[in-house]
Amino acid sequence: MEGIKAVIEGVVSKKLNKYCDDRGTFMEIVREDEGxxxxxxxxxxxxxxxxxxxxxxxxxEQDDLWFFPSGNAQVVLHDLREDSPTYRETAVFYMGEENPSILLIPSGVAHGYRVLGTKPAIIVYFTTKAYCPDHPDEYRLPYDDPAIGFDWKTKFR
Structure with a gap:
């Protein structure tokens, strides 16, 4: 599919097309026929x-599909799946109104984000399972987990 790339096995990033006219803009985020x-x-x-x-x-168990329609974010993924060819790989994506895109995050891939700039970011996300408070499919790691080793600071050159 055009505009789709994989950096970590099973992760999909797709550049979105924005259509503009004198009334405003329109953008499809995800369609059922994309699979x-x-x-x-x-x-x-x-x-x-x-x-x-x-x-x-x-x-x-669940996969996530992320979209930032407002603001900008640095999204960091880390592959925790031992059977994956990209096990322990880390990938960084810059998403938001300056780079409209969606990101498919498969189960077993740790994920998080940092809001960039001076305005809040809005994330719209879709999951393959509804949240269940009695049995949440959500497992936490610290933002500074040494096994991931990601430095969240912006580096100025």
Whole structure:
């Protein structure tokens, strides 16, 4: 599929097309005929303030599909799947209104993000399972987990 690339096995990033006219803009985020989600479970939205890091967590059963329609974020993924050819690999994506894209995050891949710039970021995300408070499929790791070893600071050159 055009515009789709994989950096970590099973992770999919797709550049989105924005259509503009004198009324505004239109952008398709995901379509059922793309085959990105094995099934659909839930759609959610969250707003995060500038500079905040929300990391890391992963799921054993559900896949996530992320989209940032407002603001900008640095998204970091780390492959925890022992049977994956990209086991222990880390990938960084820059997503948001300056780079409209979606990111498919398979189960077993730890993920988190940091809001960039001076305005909040909004994330809209879709999952293959609905959240169950009695049995949440969510496992946390510290943002500074030494096994991942990611430095969240912006480096100025």
């Amino acid at each position: 990105l989600l094995r099934r659909f479970g839930q759609a959610s939205m969250s707003m995060t303030y500038p500079g905040v890091v929300k990391a890391f967590h992963y799921h054993k």
